Amino acid sequence: MPAAPPEATQDSTPHALLAFLHSQSQTTLTRLYQRPSSCLSMFRLLGPLERQLIMNLLWLDSAVPAQTMSAWVTQEGRKMYDNALVSLSKLHILSSSPVKLALNTTFKSSLRHAIVGGGTSGSFGVPAEPDRKHPPPSIETLDAYALERWETILHYMVSSGSGRFPARPSQGVLLLLQRSGLMTNMHGSALQITSSGFQFLLHTPHAQLWELLLQYLHMAEERQMDLVEVLSFLFMLSTMELGRDYSVEHLSGTQTAMLEDLRDYGIIWQRKASSRRFNPTRLATTLTSSAPPLPTAGNSSGSHQAQGFIVLETNYRLYAYTDNPLQTAVLNLFVTLKSRFPNLVVGAITRESVKKALANGITANQIISYLTTHAHPQMRKNKPLLPVTVQDQIRLWELEKNRMQSREGYLYTEFASQADYEYVLEYAKKLDVVLWENALRRCFFGSVEGHSNIRGFIERRSAGNV
């Protein structure tokens, strides 16, 4: 089994949303921080060191000299500490003063409210009055709904290339897929999956969800929706309780408009479109947590899928214990499927199948990480988890593809004399633009960037000679 990724790599990949938030203005963020639920959710997205720093400062009324705080940092932690401070001040959580450390006052009071309760913001969602006629849906219903919605989207993507078209997601979803570059309509009307779309399919459900939501946020900016309203609604959803009715009465106009989109993604459930209440699904309530599998992993539809279903042998044969068409379709991206049984799919990883996947833009590492995350519990006893031969071979196949490199450039030939040739070549070498040379034939190949210089040089030289 591959060892857990080293800490450094985990810490160097902060949550995708944070990069988006870094680019927002201070006023936007401060407006966002007015809601305790937003503060709490954002707090959870931060790294562990950043969270601890916030907590250290949360209950202090006055600013702390930066030196006092850094006295707590150990030698090894110095670099991460500095990074954490930079990241926090980019988010305007820390007020940007090099000498004193203090939290943004809005953020501080909201996070305090979130932790001790109280306040009147109602930011954790206003529960609906109990309804005698329509009791809230069971958690199984919600899970099944979220799963169905989410798999519809993924299934649509995965089978778009094959010519079969299963259920189409709604128009809003299609637009989002297209805008995010996951799908494109090259051939007239039908949408085609792109190479980034193939990569998307191999991500974890959590990463997929955020990828789409980020795209949604970008679109919201263009659609003149209030970004703060959109974000705080998402954050509010993430703090809601699964299986509880919430009322739509207290939502702003933007947020009411969002209900329809989120319903399409399977993030919320409504009895009917005009309903005055809504329920968050598991997709929503796990937005800011990471470990528990999303309903897409099959929490509701039998536990065997939740923790992986793939058995891979050293002879490249692959057995997938699944009856899920989506999972079969995803496997079909890089596996030659041989036979199908009611609960089992048998296939083999072959050179052709992997090459096909590589041609689609999927990388060897993505295939390996997909196989690792979905490995059957029986496989987890193996060390390393995946057979080394197969892993290496997949990587080798990828290298095979990279045997040839193409570079754009210009070929310079027919120099009048050897001296001319060498003179120009020397100049080109000084510019570091020579990709290939052949002294016998008096020609060399230079990259595009150097062309104008070389051309100018040759022209000046021939002008001088004449």
Added chain:
Amino acid sequence: MDKASHLSVILDLSPVQWHLFGQSTNPFPLSLSSFLSQLLAFLNAHTACKDENTLAVFGAFPGKSVLLFSSTTGISEGDLGPADANTYRPFKMLDATIMKSILEELEELSGAQEESPLGLVGALTKALCYINRTSSAASSAPAARSEETNLPDPRILIISVSPDQPSAYIPIMNSIFSAQKLKVTIDVCKLFGSDSVFLQQASHLTGGSYIFLERPDALLQYLTMSFLPPPALRQLLSVPTQDKVDFRAACFCHKNIVDVGFVCSVCLSIFCQPVPVCSTCRTKFPIKTLQRLNASKPPAPTANRAAIPATSLPRSTSIGSGTPRLTPLSNGNGTVHPPSQNGTPR
């Protein structure tokens, strides 16, 4: 390093000690209710840090110990009252459950019970059992993913206000050894009373930190800065540890904390005076040795140390200073220096 962590909190809820603590004659009195409100904020902060963080709270009452809250057991809806739009629901559940169960337990305490010794050992053992159960259940269940097989970074925080009970020496030491085996860190926060020898050893041996609060009114800040970071994070942000640990042990015969003791060479039982027969393993010691030991007994403890034959060795070691500790307990505390923050929690 960014993975879920488990925290078990053991609350010392001895009514007598809390009454003494709350008296205004103390330089910094702290009432039980203001303690609980700061504690709940700390517990909420732990849950806030990560959705998957788990929590269990045990109460040590006179004569008994109770599980007050655990994040794995469900709560009945009726206890909570109507849902509230201004509070994060898990926090509300946590606070309400803990307050309710503490009140119930305190109501039940009868006058006679209040005199009985504190159930600290019981609570500590229950906490260890809880950690063992959750971590082994997780690893044996087929549903567990490899990275979730163990309850990551389990730790125990003991918040103590009562003095040591010498009779609890052996069970506490045994709990420490089990904690070491389970790789559980034990943190100790001593709010009131003299330093606790046993708890100092507990945190020292398990790699936790022992803090004697000089300013109990800043409790929440102490808790947040010292006990909130999980062990992985403590490598980056240092937390105070003891520079001196009181390593004295309690004798098996009278349960006294001894400076110089006599150790059975067979079973390592500790006695405060030379005995002809070991009470634990029934080993008989030679008369000659006994006579020599009796002759060289304190008041010359330092000379005694060198003269003792292999039969019995003094257990009095104070690693901090290297000399046997004869001074009273109170001045040998582990000194920690948390930065004096000028803010106080609300």
